[in-house]
Amino acid sequence: MKNFKYILGLMIIFGSFLQSCQDDDQEFGEVMAPSNLSIEATVVNADAENPYGDGSGQVQFEASADNAINYKFTFGDNTTTNVSNGNVVHSFTSTGINEYVVTVIATGTAGTASSMTTSVTVFSEFDDPETKSLLTGDDTKTWYVAAGLNAHLGVGPVETATPDYYTAAPFEKSGNPCFYNEMITLSLDENNSIVFNHDNNGATFFNADFLSVGGGGGSEDQCLPFDTSGEKFLNLASAQSGFGEDVSTGTQMMISDGGFMSYYIGTSTYEILEITDDFLYVRGIPSSNPALAWYVKFTTDPRGGGSGNDSAEGKELVSEFGNLVWEEEFDGDALDTDSWNFETGNGDNGWGNNESQYYIADNAVVNDGTLKINAIAESTNGFDYSSARLTTKDKQEFEYGRIEVRAQLPSAGGTWPAIWMLGSNFAEVGWPASGEIDIMEHVGNDLGEVLGTLHYPGNSGGEGVSKGTEVENVASEFHTYTLEWNADHILFAVDNVIFHEFENNASTPFNQPFFLILNVAMGGNLGGTIDPNFTQDTMEVEFVKVYQ
Numbered sequence: 001m002k003n004f005k006y007i008l009g010l011m012i013i014f015g016s017f018l019q020s021c022q023d024d025d026q027e028f029g030e031v032m033a034p035s036n037l038s039i040e041a042t043v044v045n046a047d048a049e050n051p052y053g054d055g056s057g058q059v060q061f062e063a064s065a066d067n068a069i070n071y072k073f074t075f076g077d078n079t080t081t082n083v084s085n086g087n088v089v090h091s092f093t094s095t096g097i098n099e100y101v102v103t104v105i106a107t108g109t110a111g112t113a114s115s116m117t118t119s120v121t122v123f124s125e126f127d128d129p130e131t132k133s134l135l136t137g138d139d140t141k142t143w144y145v146a147a148g149l150n151a152h153l154g155v156g157p158v159e160t161a162t163p164d165y166y167t168a169a170p171f172e173k174s175g176n177p178c179f180y181n182e183m184i185t186l187s188l189d190e191n192n193s194i195v196f197n198h199d200n201n202g203a204t205f206f207n208a209d210f211l212s213v214g215g216g217g218g219s220e221d222q223c224l225p226f227d228t229s230g231e232k233f234l235n236l237a238s239a240q241s242g243f244g245e246d247v248s249t250g251t252q253m254m255i256s257d258g259g260f261m262s263y264y265i266g267t268s269t270y271e272i273l274e275i276t277d278d279f280l281y282v283r284g285i286p287s288s289n290p291a292l293a294w295y296v297k298f299t300t301d302p303r304g305g306g307s308g309n310d311s312a313e314g315k316e317l318v319s320e321f322g323n324l325v326w327e328e329e330f331d332g333d334a335l336d337t338d339s340w341n342f343e344t345g346n347g348d349n350g351w352g353n354n355e356s357q358y359y360i361a362d363n364a365v366v367n368d369g370t371l372k373i374n375a376i377a378e379s380t381n382g383f384d385y386s387s388a389r390l391t392t393k394d395k396q397e398f399e400y401g402r403i404e405v406r407a408q409l410p411s412a413g414g415t416w417p418a419i420w421m422l423g424s425n426f427a428e429v430g431w432p433a434s435g436e437i438d439i440m441e442h443v444g445n446d447l448g449e450v451l452g453t454l455h456y457p458g459n460s461g462g463e464g465v466s467k468g469t470e471v472e473n474v475a476s477e478f479h480t481y482t483l484e485w486n487a488d489h490i491l492f493a494v495d496n497v498i499f500h501e502f503e504n505n506a507s508t509p510f511n512q513p514f515f516l517i518l519n520v521a522m523g524g525n526l527g528g529t530i531d532p533n534f535t536q537d538t539m540e541v542e543f544v545k546v547y548q
Contacts, residue, residue, distance in 0.1 A: 033112035034065035039104050041509040042118065044089060056238040057092045057124030065114060069107035076100030076120075076481050078250055080254035081442045082269060090148070091237030091254070094120045097441045106277070128236050128251045134275045135234075135253075136194060140187040143280055144295040145262050147171050147180045147304030150486050151320035153263060154295040155510075158285060161247045161273060164322030165296045170488060171304070177222035179205035180304060182262045186234060194234040196259050204228065206264045209288040213264065232259040248273050251284070265294050273318070281318075281536050295346060312501045313467075316494045317484055321402040321547040328544040330371045343389040343519075346381075352431075355524035356385050365389035368394050371541040375415055375520045377534050385530075389519035397424045397513040401548040403439060403483045405518075410537035411475035414530025415444040416521040417539040421514040422510050432460035435509030439492065442539070445528045448474050450481070452492030452500040462525075467492070469499035480540055487511055514545065 040062045045054035053059075063071050063086035071086045077100055081088055099121045106419065107113045117365065146152045154163025173179045178200065185197045205227040206214045214224030232255055239252040248271055255261075255268040264285035273295075274281040280298040300307065328339060335342075342361040350356065356379040365372045373388045380386040400419050405419045418441045423434030436455035443449075451465035471479055471494055484491040490510060492500040504510050520539045523530045 013252055017200070020084060026149055027314065029111045031112055032067040032108055033107045034068040034106035034114040037063065037065040037068070037104070037106050037114045037116050039063045039116050039118055041102075055125065057122060057126055058089055058238065058240065059092065059120065059122070060087070060089045061104070062087050063104045063106065065118075065222075068114075070106040070107045072107070074103045074475065076102055077235065079235065079254045080256075080258060082266065083290075084287065085290075091126070091240070091252070092124055093126050093235045093237045093254075093331065094122075094124075098122055108475065114170075126238055127238065127425075131236060131249060131251050131272060131275060132188075132194060135227055135279060135280075136186045137277075138188070139234065139299065140185060143184045143186070143298040143300060144302055145180055145182060146279070146299040146301075147173070148301075148488075149297050149305075150297070150488055151295070151318075152297040152304075153179075153319065155292055156295070156322065158291050158293045161241070161243050161293075162284065162318055162322065163293075163320065167320040167322075169486075173205070173321060176205050176221065176223045176408050178203040184261065193235070196231075196232040196234040196255050198228040198231050198259060198262075200226065200228045200262075200312070202226075205262065207266075207286065207288075207294070209286065210264050211264050213266070217373060218470040226264070228259075230257070232256045243270055243271075243273075246317075248283075249275060250306055250476070255324045255431050261296055261298070263294065263296055265278070269503065274315075276281055284491040308503040312489075312491060312498045315498055317482060317491060317498050319402050319484060320486070321484070322548050324545060325398075325401070325548050326544075326546045330366050330369060330541065333367055335366050335371070336388070337390055341391045341393055341395065343391055345384060350524055351521070353521070353524040355521045356383060356414075357387040357520075358383040358385070358520070359389040361388065362386075362387050363536055364390055369542070371518070373417070373518060373520045373539045374520055374536070374540070375410065375412075376536045380513055387520045389517065389523060391515055391517045393422075393426075393515040395515075396546075397515045399513045400486050400510070400548070401546055402468075402481050403485070403516070404480055404543070404545045404547075405439065405482075406478050406480045406542040407440070408476070408478045408540045408542075409442050409474050410444060410520060411447055412444045412531055412534050412537040414527055414534060416524060416527030417442055417535050418517070418521070420517050421483075422517065424513040425508050427455070433509060435512075435514070436460075436464075437483060437485070437490065437510065438464075438520070438538045439483045440468075440494075441526065442474060443527050444531075448472065450474065450494060454502055454510070465502055467500035469494060472521075478540075485510070 042060045043053040044058035074080045103117045105115045123511050151167035154167040156164040178193040181201050185201045187195045203223045214226045216224045235254045237315045267284045268282045270282040272373050278300040344359050346358050363374045377389040409417050419439045421437040426434040431453045438453040441451040449468050450471045451468045453464045455464040482493040
């Protein structure tokens with residue numbers, strides 16, 4: 001585990017010199033070297049009690065110069081970085097008291113430059129032996145781009161920890177094979193330092209903003225010849241994003257001498273969001289656009305398959321889908337029949353489950369910002385209970401994506417609320433050939449146990465592939481029930497924590513459009529015995545959202 005010892009002594013001694021050079025190459029127009037270069041260094045989180053900071057080893061540098069278009073920082077610890085605005089926070093990670101010579105080179109037109117050097121003495125301690133061991137296997141470990149996983153490459157806003165703008169499907173970048181042919185080997189030297197070796201087989205996959213670095217041009221990402229050979233070092237430090245433990249490990253990697261993690265975005269610093277023995281998920285911010293964050297997944301499997309998601313259960317769901325394509329927030333005082341259908345009756349043999357209710361439209365009520373599906377003990381068309389069942393069949397159907405439904409469930413014995421989906425070809429092929437995805441099922445006779453289940457040929461009825469989780473206050477509070485669904489896996493989550501994962505493949509019926517169903521059944525094969533004192537109970541739905 002990480003150990004932060006809040007002892008940090010920092011003495012900044014400014015001994016600087018200024019130099020500049022010019023090249024009167026008329027191709028660039030007027031050549032102007034940066035001038036008036038200055039640099040300030042501030043200990044992060046310093047206060048009266050901790051004048052030298054909070055123990056993270058972080059120092060904020062602010063450089064400025066007239067006519068500068070880029071600033072390169074060389075920190076004296078085998079790491080460098082380039083920024084356009086001159087501002088950077090750097091974590092010094094060597095334990096004990098160490099002096100570093102920090103050099104800033106401000107670059108202007110035609111390559112003209114001015115530089116300033118500052119002496120920085122730092123005493124800090126940061127130790128994350130667990131991450132170091134997982135990265136290196138306590139000796140040597142080789143990592144490959146997890147090409148076979150969804151969202152192995154993605155991009156999103158820097159404020160969040162999810163690639164909301166774009167994610168790559170498995171092997172989507174096969175047209176740029178250099179990306180999937182790279183190997184990163186991490187090992188420990190005699191000083192227990194992490195040695196970084198990057199074998200890209202002579203070509204690297206460049207982000208479009210950095211094609212000039214590889215000698216290319218154009219407006220699209222592409223593979224370009226690029227030399228990544230040579231031994232570098234990888235330092236671990238406290239991450240600066242401020243994301244909590246449920247999102248990030250809290251540790252970042254800093255690679256020396258311009259090293260990078262396979263996809264070139266002009267940074268050598270990567271926050272580790274997740275790491276296991278065979279799975280590594282990192283986040284880097286490109287120097288060209290600090291408002292973006294790029295994400296890359298790695299695996300120890302040379303085929304790019306990885307098994308990092310095999311243990312997804314119990315983890316926070318980091319979605320690969322960020323485009324909201326449909327939402328229903330139940331505003332107003334009536335159901336939107338452009339999106340929803342009422343299904344009525346008792347179906348064939350209680351909808352095939354020996355259910356005891358008769359569905360009518362009147363039991364679905366929209367008011368006060370929610371949909372209320374009411375199950376009532378009353379004589380209705382020859383049955384002792386009434387309820388409601390709604391579908392989006394032929395109106396809102398989806399193939400893959402993230403489906404979120406926020407609901408508060410009934411608790412009475414015999415109630416059986418469900419949030420589920422059927423394949424849109426149900427009328428043609430029947431059940432279970434159409435496939436069924438039960439995002440949430442709950443029975444009042446087993447209060448708090450929520451199930452996520454899949455039914456399909458060979459695994460239908462009581463043989464469905466199912467797993468449950470305990471949800472506190474399931475009937476007194478709203479919870480968000482989520483399905484994350486693609487061609488490779490189907491994830492079930494409650495309040496964004498995964499409790500069930502299914503490995504999807506081309507042989508299942510879960511690779512076609514599905515429609516949504518909301519209902520509350522009474523009794524039946526799963527609902528069980530109905531409380532003889534039952535009068536009425538309700539499933540209340542706050543919203544339904546679909547992302548793709």
